[in-house]
Amino acid sequence: MNMAAFTGIRKSIFAKFTLSFIIVGLVPLLLISYISLNTFSSYIERNLVNNYEQMMLFSGKNIRDMYTKYNNITKLMYSYGVDGRFSQLGQAIAVQSAQRDYQLTNTIDDFLRTMLYTDRYLQNVFFLMVDGRLQHLSKENKSYDFSFAFPPESWKEQLVDRQSLAFYPTHKEAYYLRSDDLVMTFARNLTDVLGSSGLQGPLVGTFFMDVSMGAFEEIFQQMMLGPKDVIYVLDSKGTIIYSNQHRLIGQPYQPPAQTEGYIQMVQGVEDVGWTVRGDFYKEEMFDRIDQIMRTLFLIIGACILSLVLVAVLFSNRLSGPIRSITRQxxxxxxxxxxxxxxxxxxxxxxxxxxxxxxxxxxxxxxxxxxYVAQIKQKQAELNALKSQIRPHYLYNTLEVIRMSAVANDDHEVGDMILSLSHQLKYVLDYGQETVPLSEEKMNIEQYFKLMEFRYGEHRLAMEFRFETELLSMPIPKLSVQPLVENAIYHGIMRKSGKGTVRITAERGSEGHICITVDDDGVGMSADTLERVRAKLRGEQPGESGSGIGLKNVHDRFAALYGPDYGLQINSTQHIGTSVRLVIPLAKEVGARDEGHSGR
Missing domain, CATH: 1.20.5 (Single alpha-helices involved in coiled-coils or other helix-helix interfaces)
Structure with missing residues (x-):
């Protein structure tokens, strides 16, 4: 773009209107967006940190409630009723064990089954009697390893106190074969409290229950932790009872080596002595803020783009008519x-x-x-005289030649000139561009006579199969003759022996005329047929060569009647070719329409 054009655009009304709209609308929008984004991002950041603190607080309360729940479940064995003459489980076990009653196993089994289904996260339950006998149940029917000494020696020291709940941190189910599930275990001693004060009665056994990690995962799933966020639940000794990074469970807690990129939060669990710690990765925590900010930037960008578009459209609406007047x-x-x-x-x-x-x-x-009216009238008169003189001159000249041939007894040449004269008269009649189908048929017959004179009757034959009522139907002049010419030159003449061209005119479906030109010539290969069809569709350049005459006819009818009309070609090599012309039955093309379409 040269300097003069740039100066012209800069001074135009369109440029002035557009620039004014953009300045008036864009500057306030950018200023408001900048202030709003800074305020909003600070608010979201504070709110997000507060939300994590609240979730840590709720997680601590939920863990305390979970601990209390499982503590209460272990106490249920003191209120568990036994059918028959016993009022409590401890008494039933003590008496049946002393009497070696065969019902002892069923009594303990019923108790374990009841306890196993009191909570969905309970996986296994055990009851160890004072004589060392062990009964157990599992929800998944796991295979117990009878070579395992249950409970482990490290558990026994917590069971010295007969009144308190014993807790064993997260561990694998080593006492079940082929099981690597992680569970934490709660245990409580059972005493026979009848006939004694408080819980100081004789010990009758110990109840153990394994709780899956699902109890913790249910608590922390609401926090929507990121891949680098780590949550810990530590017991009073600093051992990791639970972590979303399962590989850390059972290990002593170690602070992260790099704390710059993390926000660390600590929440104690009341009445339990446990601690909940969270190491939250800042980048992931604030990624949600970034997502919100990106969304806001997109909205602001859309607003800016809309403002520019409105400015351009409004300015163009004002300046467009003025530019149009200038061009005209x-x-x-x-x-x-x-x-x-x-x-x-x-x-x-x-x-x-x-x-x-x-x-x-x-x-x-x-x-x-x-001025113009006079010149046009003179030109029209001159053109009319020329259009009358030229055909008349040609007809008279051909008649002189024909009569000379007849005078010399050359009747064959005379007939050829007569056929040519009829064809010229048919072609050069400017006043009629739409003719009945019968006239088109007569023109084809005259053309075929010339071809018979040229090649002989032993090479060519023609058949017409026209429905009688269609002979008066109007069709554009020279619609079928190019198809016949194409069939003779590209089909019949390329084969040895005689060939036949069949022309059929019949009424098609939905008010159409179907004119089909068939030949039994050499036909076309599949590749050649596809190239011809591509030319008709306009997918290949219409250069000289095979198919150019067909394309002219096809384009003419597509221009007259629309893209749904024109030629349809089928061919089989060594069998022949069929060209089908489809045109409307009732629509008539006038001379004026034809003249415009040919420009």
């Missing part, structure tokens, strides 16, 4: 008065456009009346 004035200056400005509004610009159109019409009218 340039055409009038060059002598082209066949122009009008489109009126798009009723405002002052619209009034200006209407006045300009009226001025052009009046000026054109004056010029036509005084």
């Amino acid at each position: 004035m340039s055409k009038i200056e060059s002598g082209n008065f066949n122009t009008q400005v489109t009126v798009q509004s009723a405002d002052e610009v619209g009034l200006l456009a209407r006045g300009f159109n009226k001025m052009v019409v009046r000026l054109q009218s004056y010029i036509d009346e005084v």
Whole structure:
């Protein structure tokens, strides 16, 4: 773009309007967006940290409730009733064990089954009697390892106190074969409290229950931790009871080596002595803020783009009519008065456009009346004389040649000239571009006579199969003759022996005429057929060669009747070719339409 063009655009009304709209709308929008984004991002960051603190607090309360729940479940054995003569489980076990009652196993088994299904996270339950006998149940019917000494020696020291709950940190189920599930174990001694004060009765056994990690995962799933966020539940000794990084469970807690990128939070669990720690990765924590900020940036960008588009459209709506008037004035200056400005509004610009159109019409009218009308009339008269003189001259000349041939007894040449004369008269009749199908048939017969003279009856034959009622139907002149010519030259003449061209005209479906030209010539290969069809579809350039005549006919009918009409070609090599022409039955093409379409 040169400097003069740039200066012209800069001084245009369109540029001034657009720049004004952008400055007035864009500057306040950017200022408000900057202030809002800074305020909003600070608020979201504080709110997000507060949310994590609240979730840590709730997690601590939920863990305390979980511990209390399992503590209470172990106490249920003191209120568990036994059918029959016993009022409590401890008494039943003590008496049945002393009497070696065979019901002892069923009594303990019923108790374990009841306890196993009191909570969905209970995986295994055990009851160890004072004589060392062990009964157990599992929800998944796991295979118990009878070689395992249950409970481990490290557990026994916590069971010295007969009244308190014993807790064993997370461990694998080593006492079940082929099981690597992680569980934490709660245990409580059972005493026979009847006939004794408090819980100081004789010990009858110990109840153990394994709880899966699902109890912790249910608590922490609401926190929506990121891949680098780590949550810990530590017991009073600092051992990791639970972590979302399962590989850390059972290990002593170690602070992260790098704490710069983390926010660390600690929450104690009341009445239990446990601690909940969280190491939250800042980048992941604030990634949600970044997502919100990106969304806001997209919204702001869309608003800016909308503002620019509105400015351009509004400015173009104001300056467009003025530019249109300027362009039309340039055409009038060059002598082209066949122009009008489109009126798009009723405002002052619209009034200006209407006045300009009226001025052009009046000026054109004056010029036509005084000068152009006379010149056009003289030219039309001259063209009419020429169109009459030229065909008449050709007809007379051909007649002289024909009579000379007849005088010399060369009747075959005379017949050929007569057929040619009929064809020229058919082609050069400018006043009629739409003819009945019967006239097109007669022209084809004249053409075929010439071909018979040229190649002989031993090479060519023609058959017509026309429905009688279709002979009066109008079709565009020279619709079928190019198809016959194509069949003779590209089909029949390329084979040895005689060939036949069959022309069929029949009424098709949905008000169509179907004219089919079949030949039993050499046909086309699949590749050649596809190339011809591609030319008809306009997918290959219409250069000279095979298919150019067919394309001209196809394009003519597509222009006259629309893209749904034209030629359909099928061919089989060594069998022949069929060209089908489909045109509307009722639609008639006038001379004026045909003339415009051929320009």
